[in-house]
């Protein structure tokens with residue numbers, strides 16, 4: 001995933017600060033990864049390379065450990081986080097179909113983020129609303145009985161919010177320019 005403007009600098013700054021808090025010992029690998037993820041929201045490749053350099057271990061060891069534990073995320077969270085429940089109740093009544101519909105519509109696989117970082121998609125375990133199965137959590141909000149048509153509706157409404165934000169930003173700029181002219 002390509003880094004955003006200023007992200008490289010942020011990664012270097014945070015990793016440098018974090019390294020001051022830890023001894024360069026291999027047993028500190030997990031706590032360091034946790035701290036990086038806490039600060040940056042995920043584990044960028046560059047950060048993992050820096051960690052490997054700091055600990056004097058091969059980068060592949062860092063990547064292997066980060067991929068082994070599901071507490072670590074290797075992709076940045078999207079602006080819109082979509083979590084599809086794959087608990088038994090949801091799975092049985094179409095959770096997988098909902099997940100596949102999101103994958104097709106967003107053109108990413110579960111665990112990934114769209115290149116523009118607008119959407120991230122992941123599977124989660126039972127979220128405790130089995131009567132509404134299949135359940136999807138969109139930006140912390142529960143959506144129940146999610147059919148493929150509902151998937152389209154969810155994405156359309158998220159896209160609608162985005163274009164509304166864009167219009168509002170344009171209005172703000174217009175207002176600002178108007179104010180400057182007066």
Ligand code: FES
Pocket residue numbers: 085086087088089090091125126127128129130131133135
């Ligand atoms: S299995 Fe999906 S909410 Fe319980």
